[in-house]
Amino acid sequence: MARCDQGYLCEVCGREVPNITQSDLYLRFVIGEIDGRQLLAAPERHLRCNPTLSQFIVADKFEPVTVEGPFAKEFLDSEDVCRREEVVTRGWRRLQELQTLRIPIHQYPLPEFQRERPGEPK
Template identity: 55%
Template sequence: MARCDQGYLCIVCGEEVDNIEDSALYLRYIIGEVREEELQEQPEYHIRCNPALAQFIVDAEFEPVSVEGTFDKRELDPAETRLRETLVTKGWNRLRIVKREQLPVSEFPLKLESDNR
């Protein structure tokens, strides 16, 4: 997770994002929101530093995150919320597999039913 010697710094808290399973950038790449060629250009932040994203991870291994106000998932359409929870949770679990198996970046993304990856 190093960008040269400095590493990826979180644009929210300023701390280094040491572990890939904490990386919102790579989570967004895995779920198809960031293309591989954008990884060096997009800002990095810890997943928990973006509660609007983190709230959609629903897993016993991930401490739940709540959001108040406009971006609160409880205020969204329940069907859309379930879809987003499924996608983001699968993405977060994929981050853990990527780390454990030390996969190459090209193999990070989820194989989504809607595409031919």
């Protein structure tokens, strides 16, 4: 299979990230942590290979991830944890939808993280 036909390799475990629903990179894009230009240069990881982010996904169809140590959400400010869980969980749900939506990549992010593109109507 040609490289362009494969998913990117996870920088943590070295295995292929087969689709967007398991992508830490695309989740970070959807929730506004990185912009579209960084999609080509930022490292890819499986969601589970980045537990400090995936611990904030709270959904029935996502097996919870536990982090030990100072970055565990149990040691963070409870209001910040609630806000982070809300955004990251909505981002994860958006990833699940994106697999079937036929929209341009600049529309992938959650509405509050979409950036205006020059020349497009507001």
